[in-house]
Amino acid sequence: MTDKNRYIGIFDSGIGGLTVAGSIMRALPHENVIYFGDTAHLPYGTKSEKQIRSYCRKDVSFLNRYDLKALVIACNTADSVARETLEQEFDLPIYGVIEPASRKAARSTLNNRIGIMATSATVRSGAYEKMIRKYNPDAEVFSLACPLLVPLVENGRYKKDDIVVTTILREYIEQLTVHDIDTIVLGCTHYPLLYDAIRSIVPYITIISSSDAAAQTLKKALKEKNDLSHENGGIHKYFVSDDAEHFHENALVFIGEDLIGDVEQVNI
């Protein structure tokens, strides 16, 4: 395999990172991609920092068996808690979701008031606040843990005409709109599926998906390094730490049938 055709390794706590993988595969259709979902240990968003770091270390050690040109932390929780550890312990070019989404939000806001929806661990870490202020020191950031949303989406409840979905979302979003925000960051892999439902509740607010922002940043970085794959490529491998069949069935709503391939269960 030529250098440019080396793999992009992507990992997440489970299935949600497929929204990031899908955005990457659509933006970079010639790239070879390996996805690892740590389905045996999801969710990460409710776990302690120590536990999250320990899982992430194993996830990356698995992906690192392949010849990687880039590693993508496709999980907001992992990126906010374990990024530094992974950078210290692995000699890989590491990309994430927090930095691209923060940069986009910092530059999009007109009134410098930004809301973050994320898991409890991501909110606790303060990673989004820190990164947004790096790009826009005047920004005020209001973060909200939305623990009901991951289980909701994983149970197939994300549509905008679903009364349960809109009731829960309204309750969360009102806690952000009281701060007069003009921008919301979907700071969790599962939330892009809720985009239409959120859009229908706050049609006037800019909504930033960390998944799309991450794909654009990766594309730009590989282009700058002259490391984009132009030929062959497009191989997508999927690995999980728990039941592969269950993952495959549920993957379709996160990534679409055209991009999901065979899934293999591995012990890491």
Ligand code: DGL
């Ligand atoms: N992937 C996680 C995130 O983006 C959500 C699911 C979990 O809690 O593991 O924060």
